Amino acid sequence: MGSYELSLVTLAAIYAMLALSLNLITGFCGQISLGHAAFFGAGAYAAALLSKSGGPFVAALGAGMLVAALFGLVVGLASLRVRHDFLAITTMGVGFLFLGFVRKQKALGAELGISGIPDHGLGAWGLALLAVALTVATAILSLHIRRAWAGRAFAAIADDEDTARTMGIDVVRYKLVAFVMGTAIAGLAGGVFAHFTRFIIPDAFGFTVSISILAMVIVGGIGSTWGVLVGAVMLTLLPELFRFINDYKLLIYGSLLLLVMRFAPGGLAGALAPLFRRAGTAAGGAR
Amino acid sequence: MNRRTAIQFMLAGASALALGGHRAALAQQGPVKIGFHAPLTGFAAADGKSAQLGAELAVAQANAAGGIGGRKIELDIIDDQGKPEQGVPVANRYIGEKHPVVVSGSYSGPTRAAAPVFHGASVPYISAYAIHPDITRSGNYVFRTSFMGEVQGRAGAKLVGEMLNKKKVVVITVNNDFGQALAAGFKEAAPKFGINIMKEYFFGMPDRQFGPLVASVKADNPEAIYASGYFFNAGPLVAQLRGAGVNVPIIGQEGYDGQKFIEIAGPAAEGVIITTSLDRDSKVPETVKFITEFEKANPGAKVDMVAASTHTATRVAIEALKKAGLTDRAKIREAIAATDMDASTGHISFNKLGEVKKAVQNQIVKDGRWRHHSVIDDPVLLAPPES
Amino acid sequence: MLQLELTIQGLINGSMYALMAVGLTLVYGLLRILHVAHAGLYTLGAYIAVLIANASGSLLLGAAVAIPAVGLAGMAVYRLLYEPILDRPPYVALIASIGLFIVMEEAYRLVFGPYGETFSTPYLAGRLAIGPIGAKGAEVLMVIAAFGLLTLLALLARRTRFGVAWRATVSDPAMARSFGVDTIKVRYVNFFVASGLAASAAILVAVLNNLVEPTMGSVPSYKTLAIIVLGGLGNVAGTLAASLALGVIEAFGTIYIGHLLDRDAIAFLFLVLVLMIRPQGLFAAK
Numbered sequence: 001m002g003s004y005e006l007s008l009v010t011l012a013a014i015y016a017m018l019a020l021s022l023n024l025i026t027g028f029c030g031q032i033s034l035g036h037a038a039f040f041g042a043g044a045y046a047a048a049l050l051s052k053s054g055g056p057f058v059a060a061l062g063a064g065m066l067v068a069a070l071f072g073l074v075v076g077l078a079s080l081r082v083r084h085d086f087l088a089i090t091t092m093g094v095g096f097l098f099l100g101f102v103r104k105q106k107a108l109g110a111e112l113g114i115s116g117i118p119d120h121g122l123g124a125w126g127l128a129l130l131a132v133a134l135t136v137a138t139a140i141l142s143l144h145i146r147r148a149w150a151g152r153a154f155a156a157i158a159d160d161e162d163t164a165r166t167m168g169i170d171v172v173r174y175k176l177v178a179f180v181m182g183t184a185i186a187g188l189a190g191g192v193f194a195h196f197t198r199f200i201i202p203d204a205f206g207f208t209v210s211i212s213i214l215a216m217v218i219v220g221g222i223g224s225t226w227g228v229l230v231g232a233v234m235l236t237l238l239p240e241l242f243r244f245i246n247d248y249k250l251l252i253y254g255s256l257l258l259l260v261m262r263f264a265p266g267g268l269a270g271a272l273a274p275l276f277r278r279a280g281t282a283a284g285g286a287r
Numbered sequence: 288m289n290r291r292t293a294i295q296f297m298l299a300g301a302s303a304l305a306l307g308g309h310r311a312a313l314a315q316q317g318p319v320k321i322g323f324h325a326p327l328t329g330f331a332a333a334d335g336k337s338a339q340l341g342a343e344l345a346v347a348q349a350n351a352a353g354g355i356g357g358r359k360i361e362l363d364i365i366d367d368q369g370k371p372e373q374g375v376p377v378a379n380r381y382i383g384e385k386h387p388v389v390v391s392g393s394y395s396g397p398t399r400a401a402a403p404v405f406h407g408a409s410v411p412y413i414s415a416y417a418i419h420p421d422i423t424r425s426g427n428y429v430f431r432t433s434f435m436g437e438v439q440g441r442a443g444a445k446l447v448g449e450m451l452n453k454k455k456v457v458v459i460t461v462n463n464d465f466g467q468a469l470a471a472g473f474k475e476a477a478p479k480f481g482i483n484i485m486k487e488y489f490f491g492m493p494d495r496q497f498g499p500l501v502a503s504v505k506a507d508n509p510e511a512i513y514a515s516g517y518f519f520n521a522g523p524l525v526a527q528l529r530g531a532g533v534n535v536p537i538i539g540q541e542g543y544d545g546q547k548f549i550e551i552a553g554p555a556a557e558g559v560i561i562t563t564s565l566d567r568d569s570k571v572p573e574t575v576k577f578i579t580e581f582e583k584a585n586p587g588a589k590v591d592m593v594a595a596s597t598h599t600a601t602r603v604a605i606e607a608l609k610k611a612g613l614t615d616r617a618k619i620r621e622a623i624a625a626t627d628m629d630a631s632t633g634h635i636s637f638n639k640l641g642e643v644k645k646a647v648q649n650q651i652v653k654d655g656r657w658r659h660h661s662v663i664d665d666p667v668l669l670a671p672p673e674s
Numbered sequence: 675m676l677q678l679e680l681t682i683q684g685l686i687n688g689s690m691y692a693l694m695a696v697g698l699t700l701v702y703g704l705l706r707i708l709h710v711a712h713a714g715l716y717t718l719g720a721y722i723a724v725l726i727a728n729a730s731g732s733l734l735l736g737a738a739v740a741i742p743a744v745g746l747a748g749m750a751v752y753r754l755l756y757e758p759i760l761d762r763p764p765y766v767a768l769i770a771s772i773g774l775f776i777v778m779e780e781a782y783r784l785v786f787g788p789y790g791e792t793f794s795t796p797y798l799a800g801r802l803a804i805g806p807i808g809a810k811g812a813e814v815l816m817v818i819a820a821f822g823l824l825t826l827l828a829l830l831a832r833r834t835r836f837g838v839a840w841r842a843t844v845s846d847p848a849m850a851r852s853f854g855v856d857t858i859k860v861r862y863v864n865f866f867v868a869s870g871l872a873a874s875a876a877i878l879v880a881v882l883n884n885l886v887e888p889t890m891g892s893v894p895s896y897k898t899l900a901i902i903v904l905g906g907l908g909n910v911a912g913t914l915a916a917s918l919a920l921g922v923i924e925a926f927g928t929i930y931i932g933h934l935l936d937r938d939a940i941a942f943l944f945l946v947l948v949l950m951i952r953p954q955g956l957f958a959a960k
Contacts, residue, residue: 002379002383003379003382003383003408004376004379004380004382004383006379007375007376007379008376011372011375011376103462110467111462111463111464111466111467112419112420112421112464112467112468113399113464115399115419115421115424116421116424124379193372196375197371197372197374197375197400198400198403199371199374199399199400199403199421200371201371201395201396201399201464203370203371203396203463204370204371204372204396240376246327246328246364246365246366247327247328247366249328249366249368250328250329250368
């Protein structure tokens with residue numbers, strides 16, 4: 001694998017982490033967020049600052065997670081007030097507020113961002129492997145949560161918040177848990193991203209990034225860990241496949257969102273599930 | 288979307304695919320390839336298009352003159368959407384393709400992210416018009432053929448405070464790296480030219496309606512206005528300022544540079560002065576040739592700063608390859624560093640950091656065209672940082 | 675005096691928001707979808723108008739063709755994209771709509787080029803003034819058009835038979851159907867009217883800025899979502915109030931706190947603060 005392929009693997013893994021982390025909030029717990037890039041950005045900025053002040057790479061990643069999680073907790077608390085589409089637009093507002101704030105902070109480099117972020121020392125292979133390992137860990141965590149009690153509580157809240165409450169589920173606590181976990185992982189992805197590009201500017205964490213993360217979740221198949229994983233990798237790498245038709249790259253991306261939603265509204269996971277099920281019954285029949 | 292349009296999209300995709308494959312096949316037969324990335328889609332697509340036209344003209348001219356040692360030159364173009372996260376994969380892609388030199392026709396985001404990767408792989412990299420101050424600090428394989436934002440901001444201060452002798456100035460800044468750098472340079476040099484900055488306003492790149500800002504500037508009653516931004520901001524801004532009866536001089540910079548600004552602002556554009564890199568009334572043969580050949584190659588289009596800067600950057604790359612050959616990157620780097628030539632943007636050379644040294648061209652709108660106003664050739668004021 | 679001018683400018687911008695957002699909130703009220711591609715239809719209106727105006731020399735002709743054409747395009751978007759996925763969760767339509775919006779923006783860029791179109795003769799560029807307070811002709815027309823078109827809409831909804839059917843469908847589709855209302859027809863008319871309003875907003879913006887570009891819908895695409903949420907999602911009067919309020923807040927904000935926050939952040943700070951106090955928006959839906 002050349003360094004080009006490695007950088008694509010790293011980038012795809014970062015986006016997969018982001019999509020999986022949003023899936024915890026949106027897919028599992030039913031809380032639509034249109035501002036996930038803000039937590040990605042918070043993590044990236046925190047990690048970049050710590051790294052630049054001489055902190056080790058691991059500590060920088062930890063700082064990214066911590067800052068994003070604290071930010072996530074605040075937004076999670078605020079989001080308890082609003083529901084459904086009101087929540088979606090509130091999180092979108094949080095994204096724009098984050099961006100507007102960062103743009104004007106001299107300590108964060110304002111519009112010029114932070115450049116010269118120190119080398120992580122792992123080499124291209126090392127960083128790609130780390131990103132993939134973290135993605136796998138996130139996927140395993142997702143699968144585990146899905147099966148655990150927390151996953152059932154999330155699902156109940158996603159299904160109908162009021163019913164969940166009458167069933168005795170501590171809705172507030174579980175919502176906050178989902179927000180904090182999801183945003184912490186987004187912050188971790190931000191830390192990796194900051195050391196991948198070694199240069200961050202506010203525009204890297206804007207509304208379009210939030211949208212593309214949500215698109216990965218929904219095109220992949222909301223709530224499905226495997227689907228989201230495939231969706232994220234596909235939407236990150238697909239434009240690369242169409243590199244040679246530069247001019248049509250975004251057009252193809254948009255058409256893909258449109259066509260998948262129009263003809264496979266359950267996302268890739270929804271479209272592929274019957275195939276697996278059929279394979280499953282066939283295998284069952286043979287037994 | 289109905290089925291027919293869906294099929295049309297697929298056909299468009301398929302034919303483009305076939306075309307792409309064809310292009311890749313040709314590459315095997317031995318043209319010299321120069322990497323070139325620009326924002327062909329996304330928010331900066333207009334500048335990306337101009338950049339591509341400028342670079343393609345430089346290549347076409349070189350090929351008409353015999354290419355490099357008889358071999359044809361070809362651009363390997365990638366769209367980076369102006370996004371910083373695209374910088375690293377784009378750089379690695381070119382490094383993997385083993386191109387001898389790469390030109391950025393893009394904004395600061397992708398260029399700043401790509402620069403250290405190129406330096407790390409010892410691939411010479413020339414940024415045409417990205418303004419982030421740290422781009423060339425990535426290492427000595429990185430060069431820039433346009434002014435840093437700060438340098439141009441200082442030139443703007445001299446133009447306003449000394450050449451036009453206006454002292455009470457309102458600064459209007461676009462919210463991005465470009466605007467911030469220009470404003471920093473302008474403010475730094477302002478006291479030297481006796482300029483009193485009354486107030487600074489900000490707007491975002493997508494803004495086209497400036498009603499509140501115009502009302503407030505009118506109330507400030509300045510002697511001149513220094514405003515950053517791109518043609519799509521500046522056109523409506525200037526028209527709205529003039530429409531509201533604000534008739535003091537408006538000083539812009541290279542972001543305005545292009546015929547589209549004049550089209551948008553209409554008669555209100557008359558008298559606007561900018562600091563830029565391209566002199567339309569230049570007698571320098573290289574510049575004259577660029578302007579006539581650009582307009583011949585692109586009927587209906589007019590040259591702009593982005594096309595000229597990218598043309599210059601691409602020519603610097605080609606000339607270096609002619610001198611140093613295609614294989615030894617260290618020699619190519621040295622050849623670029625030793626550049627001393629007339630280009631479409633004037634006479635250029637580089638300093639130790641890889642920053643360009645050249646004069647600032649001031650252009651004024653007269654009768655619906657950009658024309659020569661004056662030149663700022665003050666090596667001390669315009670000195671880019673050495674490290 | 676400056677404050678008065680800022681308020682006027684805010685109301686002008688708010689009128690533009692209103693023309694866009696009222697259509698969007700009508701779509702939401704009827705179908706519960708966030709119709710982002712509304713902003714793509716908006717841009718389509720500006721392109722049709724500028725091309726016809728430049729070819730024929732008549733802006734009026736451009737507008738007369740563009741507004742119904744975009745109305746029809748809006749109906750097509752409903753029929754081909756939304757109708758088949760109406761029974762799906764709302765985020766499906768949201769992502770589909772975003773996809774369509776991207777496709778439209780890219781199609782405009784590929785067909786018309788990235789630099790944008792301008793009017794070959796500028797329209798309404800003159801200034802109308804009363805004493806020291808004044809505005810551009812196009813700005814005055816913006817306010818008049820918003821006021822006129824939205825009054826017409828209110829009359830349609832309140833005074834006509836169809837308006838009754840329309841309002842009945844919005845408040846309870848099943849009930850309306852059982853009373854013999856053709857709810858499908860209501861939806862088509864709804865999309866036609868909403869898209870036509872967006873086109874008229876776009877034409878006014880195009881005249882005001884003398885610029886039609888592929889990306890001119892990008893800011894309205896998300897800003898109007900904020901407005902309809904502020905207005906209580908589906909509440910037309912609330913949307914109108916939210917549009918004007920946001921216009922004024924942005925006008926003052928960019929001048930007085932523009933060095934601390936950019937325009938979008940100011941708008942969304944207002945949105946978040948309002949929602950923290952009133953989670954259902956300034957005005958509840960019903």
